Amino acid sequence: MIDEKQLNKLRYFLECYFNVSADYSELDSLIKEYKKIENREYIEDLKEEIKLALLANNIEFLRGFIKKYGMRNIKNDDKIIWLLNNIRDNI
Numbered sequence: 001m002i003d004e005k006q007l008n009k010l011r012y013f014l015e016c017y018f019n020v021s022a023d024y025s026e027l028d029s030l031i032k033e034y035k036k037i038e039n040r041e042y043i044e045d046l047k048e049e050i051k052l053a054l055l056a057n058n059i060e061f062l063r064g065f066i067k068k069y070g071m072r073n074i075k076n077d078d079k080i081i082w083l084l085n086n087i088r089d090n091i
Contacts, residue, residue, distance in 0.1 A: 002056035014070035
């Protein structure tokens, strides 16, 4: 079972980088900005949190988390998985 407290770095990324004011076309540049600004520990923690989130295999939890902290209502399950994998693989 996963809960929000385990995803602090992901929450931070959604609230401060990939928030409602950002478009999907900006995601790659926001990931690069995160890598440039944040310390190595934050980057590694974010990767681990995304890995944990994906392993939990609870798409409804992820949908709600992204909606709450990223202000994005992603209805397509594959898009949620794509978003998280894209962040994890490029961070």
